[in-house]
Amino acid sequence: MNAIEIRDLSLRLGGRSVLTGINLDIAAGEFVGMLGPNGSGKTTLMRAILGLVPPAAGTIRILGGPAQRGNPAIGYMPQARSFLTGLRLSGRQFVASAGGGYRLGLPMHRRSERAEIERALDRVGAAELASRPFSDLSGGERQRLLLAQALLGNPQLLLLDEPLISLDPHRQHEVVDLVRSLQSELGITVLFSAHDVNALLGVIDRVLYLGSGQAALGTVDEIITTPVLSRLYGSHIDVVHVQERIFVMSGGYCTESEEHRHDSPAAGSSRTGFSGHA
Ligand SMILES: Nc1ncnc2c1ncn2[C@@H]1O[C@H](COP(=O)(O)OP(=O)(O)OP(=O)(O)O)[C@@H](O)[C@H]1O
Numbered sequence: 001m002n003a004i005e006i007r008d009l010s011l012r013l014g015g016r017s018v019l020t021g022i023n024l025d026i027a028a029g030e031f032v033g034m035l036g037p038n039g040s041g042k043t044t045l046m047r048a049i050l051g052l053v054p055p056a057a058g059t060i061r062i063l064g065g066p067a068q069r070g071n072p073a074i075g076y077m078p079q080a081r082s083f084l085t086g087l088r089l090s091g092r093q094f095v096a097s098a099g100g101g102y103r104l105g106l107p108m109h110r111r112s113e114r115a116e117i118e119r120a121l122d123r124v125g126a127a128e129l130a131s132r133p134f135s136d137l138s139g140g141e142r143q144r145l146l147l148a149q150a151l152l153g154n155p156q157l158l159l160l161d162e163p164l165i166s167l168d169p170h171r172q173h174e175v176v177d178l179v180r181s182l183q184s185e186l187g188i189t190v191l192f193s194a195h196d197v198n199a200l201l202g203v204i205d206r207v208l209y210l211g212s213g214q215a216a217l218g219t220v221d222e223i224i225t226t227p228v229l230s231r232l233y234g235s236h237i238d239v240v241h242v243q244e245r246i247f248v249m250s251g252g253y254c255t256e257s258e259e260h261r262h263d264s265p266a267a268g269s270s271r272t273g274f275s276g277h278a
Pocket residue numbers: 013014015016018036037038039040041042043044045079
């Protein structure tokens with residue numbers, strides 16, 4: 001079965017076209033990295049898969065059914081996380097808050113819900129972190145708790161929107177390895193957006209690249225090429241391989257450098273530690 005089936009999909013926001021005529025299938029159990037320049041529609045596509053952005057045209061089917069809001073088969077880690085700054089909840093309370101079990105700061109979980117929260121914390125190796133205040137945790141530690149939150153309810157499809165933002169290369173690898181092992185252990189499908197393919201090399205089965213309202217899905221070798229990326233960026237792109245790394249260059253600059261960094265106050269300020277670019 002396919003986890004995601006998209007046919008002739010067009011998405012519009014605020015009267016503007018974001019994606020047009022998209023067709024793709026992602027098989028159950030695949031790990032797909034989603035890339036593309038700022039504003040290319042990565043977040044919008046995830047929100048459409050969640051049923052939060054209705055198609056202007058075409059269809060989206062998720063695990064054999066139509067995309068619809070509140071689909072319990074999907075776990076989601078949203079990109080916008082600045083609201084988390086200053087949160088005084090403990091990590092455990094934060095994870096629990098996704099299940100709606102926290103009211104006025106009082107634990108109201110049934111035993112089964114508590115067990116599920118502990119299982120999710122264990123899966124991401126955050127059982128010890130979880131007693132500390134969320135606001136005191138580092139970016140990488142928070143990402144692990146966000147991942148635990150996305151795992152509640154045993155989803156079959158995980159949508160992770162830029163989980164590597166603001167992490168240094170070491171922490172990026174930790175998060176990618178963690179997601180990869182969860183994916184193979186639980187047999188789930190993962191759609192993982194990122195701004196640099198290097199962090200995902202050797203881990204993803206395929207890459208979904210967005211740009212100019214279009215999408216290209218295939219292996220890294222098929223997609224991260226001059227012709228495909230030049231079409232998606234709408235200008236000449238050079239793809240440079242240096243040792244084991246890939247640099248996507250436009251006019252001598254890396255397309256994925258500074259301008260692609262997102263401000264994510266919740267996740268700390270280690271962005272300058274990123275060394276993935278020439
Ligand atoms: N509510 C909205 N109304 C109108 N346009 C919007 C709205 N939200 C997003 N957009 C626009 O839709 C396009 C796609 O945005 P989206 O957030 O999906 O891009 P993205 O690929 O996730 O970018 P980034 O890498 O910056 O996260 C952008 O041009 C954005 O400005």
